[in-house]
Amino acid sequence: xxxxxxxxxxxxxPKLPMSDAAIADPRPYDLLIRQARxxxxxxxAAAPQTETLWDIGMRDGKIAEIEPHLPGPATQEIDAQGNxxxxxxxxxxxxxxxxxxxxxxxxxxxxxxxxxxxxxxDRKQSLTHEDVKARALQALQLQASxxxxxxxxxxxxxxxxxxxxxxxxxxxxxxxxxxxxxxVAFPQDGLYGASQNEALLEEALKLGADVxxxxxxxxxxxxxxxxxxxxxxDLAEQYDRPLDFHCDEIDDPQSRFLEVVAACALRRGMxxxxxxxxxxxxxxxxxxxxxxxxxLLRRARINFIANPLINITLQGRGDSYPKRRGVTRVKxxxxxxxxxxxxxxxxxxxxxxxxxxxxxxxxxxxxxVCQMTGQxxxxxxxxxxxxxxxxxxxxxxxxIYRGGPANLVLLAAPGPREALCQRAIATTVITRGHCLSQxxxxxxxxxxxxxxx
Ligand code: FE2
Numbered sequence: 001x002x003x004x005x006x007x008x009x010x011x012x013x014p015k016l017p018m019s020d021a022a023i024a025d026p027r028p029y030d031l032l033i034r035q036a037r038x039x040x041x042x043x044x045a046a047a048p049q050t051e052t053l054w055d056i057g058m059r060d061g062k063i064a065e066i067e068p069h070l071p072g073p074a075t076q077e078i079d080a081q082g083n084x085x086x087x088x089x090x091x092x093x094x095x096x097x098x099x100x101x102x103x104x105x106x107x108x109x110x111x112x113x114x115x116x117x118x119x120x121x122d123r124k125q126s127l128t129h130e131d132v133k134a135r136a137l138q139a140l141q142l143q144a145s146x147x148x149x150x151x152x153x154x155x156x157x158x159x160x161x162x163x164x165x166x167x168x169x170x171x172x173x174x175x176x177x178x179x180x181x182x183x184v185a186f187p188q189d190g191l192y193g194a195s196q197n198e199a200l201l202e203e204a205l206k207l208g209a210d211v212x213x214x215x216x217x218x219x220x221x222x223x224x225x226x227x228x229x230x231x232x233x234d235l236a237e238q239y240d241r242p243l244d245f246h247c248d249e250i251d252d253p254q255s256r257f258l259e260v261v262a263a264c265a266l267r268r269g270m271x272x273x274x275x276x277x278x279x280x281x282x283x284x285x286x287x288x289x290x291x292x293x294x295x296l297l298r299r300a301r302i303n304f305i306a307n308p309l310i311n312i313t314l315q316g317r318g319d320s321y322p323k324r325r326g327v328t329r330v331k332x333x334x335x336x337x338x339x340x341x342x343x344x345x346x347x348x349x350x351x352x353x354x355x356x357x358x359x360x361x362x363x364x365x366x367x368x369v370c371q372m373t374g375q376x377x378x379x380x381x382x383x384x385x386x387x388x389x390x391x392x393x394x395x396x397x398x399x400i401y402r403g404g405p406a407n408l409v410l411l412a413a414p415g416p417r418e419a420l421c422q423r424a425i426a427t428t429v430i431t432r433g434h435c436l437s438q439x440x441x442x443x444x445x446x447x448x449x450x451x452x453x
C-alpha cells in the first residue's frame with residue numbers, strides 16, 4: 001500500500017450551501033443518516049456548532065451532502081437520535097499475528113515483556129497459515145464491529161518462513177473492501193538477533209509490507225541498537241516506506257534510542273514518516289534529559305504511539321514502591337504539539353491476556369494513566385484514537401466532509417467525553433457507504449419494589 005502524508009485532515013464539515021452537483025443529481029441517496037451530532041474540531045475555525053444536528057447523505061461510497069435537513073429520498077435511512085457521528089476509530093498499533101493466543105503454550109506468570117517474548121518464541125513454532133488468518137480475521141471483525149476501519153499491525157518477520165506475514169498479506173487483501181490494513185515488518189527478535197533477520201525483513205518489504213519496523217532496545221548491545229536504526233532508515237529510503245519502531249519499551253532510564261530515531265528522522269527529513277511506539281523509558285528519564293530530548297522531538301516532529309493498556313501492566317514489574325506507571329509522556333508530547341496516538345497493542349496474547357479490541361478502552365485508560373481528565377484533555381484522548389492515528393497512518397481522505405469517503409461510526413453517546421465515559425457502543429459502522437455492522441443497545445428493565453419487605 002503506497003504511503004503518503006495527508007496534507008489536510010478534515011474531520012468535520014463547515015456548513016456549506018448544497019452543492020450544484022448534489023442539487024442536479026436526482027438519484028436517491030444510498031444511505032441517509034438523520035439527526036447526527038458532529039462535534040466541533042477546535043483546529044477548524046469554521047467547524048459546525050455542536051448543538052446542531054445534521055443529516056448525512058451518502059451515494060456511490062461518498063458523502064454527498066451534510067445539511068441540517070436533507071429531503072431525501074434514500075434507499076436506507078438510519079436515525080442517529082442526536083448521537084455522535086464520528087470518523088472511524090483508528091487502531092494504530094496492534095500485533096495481529098499473536099492475537100487470541102493467551103495461554104498458548106503457557107501463561108505469562110511474571111507479566112513481563114521479556115517472558116512474553118519467550119512464550120511467543122515457543123508459540124510461533126506452531127504457527128500455520130490458517131491459524132494466523134483465522135485469528136487475525138476474528139480480531140479485525142471484533143475491531144470493525146466497534147468502529148475501527150483503519151488498522152496498523154506489526155508482523156513478526158524474525159520467523160524464517162514468514163508464515164505470519166504471508167497470511168496477513170492475504171488477510172489485508174481479503175478485508176480491503178471494508179477496512180484499511182497496514183502491515184509493519186517487525187523484527188521481534190532484533191534485526192541483528194539472528195544472522196538471517198536482516199534479510200528476512202528486507203524480504204518482507206519486497207513481499208509488500210507497508211512499513212519498516214524495528215526494536216533497537218532489544219538488540220544484543222547498544223551499538224547494535226544504534227546500527228539497526230540507521231540500517232532501517234536506509235531500507236525505508238530504499239523501498240520508500242514509512243517507519244514505526246518499537247522504541248525503548250523498557251523501564252531502563254538509560255535506554256535512549258528515541259534520540260537516535262529522532263535524529264535520523266530529522267537529518268533525513270523523514271519526521272512525518274517516522275513513528276516511535278511505546279517509548280516507555282521516556283517516563284523514567286530524569287527531567288533534565290527529558291527537557292533536552294523534547295527540544296529534539298519538537299524539531300524532528302516524529303509521531304508517537306502509546307499503548308497504555310498493556311504498558312501499565314508490563315512495566316514497573318521490577319519496582320517495589322513507588323511503582324512507575326511505565327507509560328511515555330503522553331500529556332507533555334501532546335502539549336508540545338506533537339502527534340500522539342494510542343494503540344491497543346495486544347488482544348489476549350502472551351503479553352496481555354485481556355483486551356477487547358475497542359480503542360475507547362485504550363483512550364479511557366490513557367485518560368487515567370496520563371492524568372488527562374480535563375475536558376480538552378479528554379477530547380485529546382479521543383483524537384488520539386481517531387484523527388491523530390489517521391495522521392500517523394498517512395490516511396489522506398480521513399474525516400466526515402462532503403466529497404469524502406462514506407466511512408463513519410455512530411456511537412451511542414452525544415460527544416467524546418460521554419463516549420469515553422461509557423465506552424459507548426458503536427451502533428452503526430459504515431464503510432464505503434455500506435452498513436458493515438449494527439449493534440443493538442442492551443435493554444434494561446428497571447423495577448423497584450413497591451413496598452418494603
Ligand atoms: Fe507493540
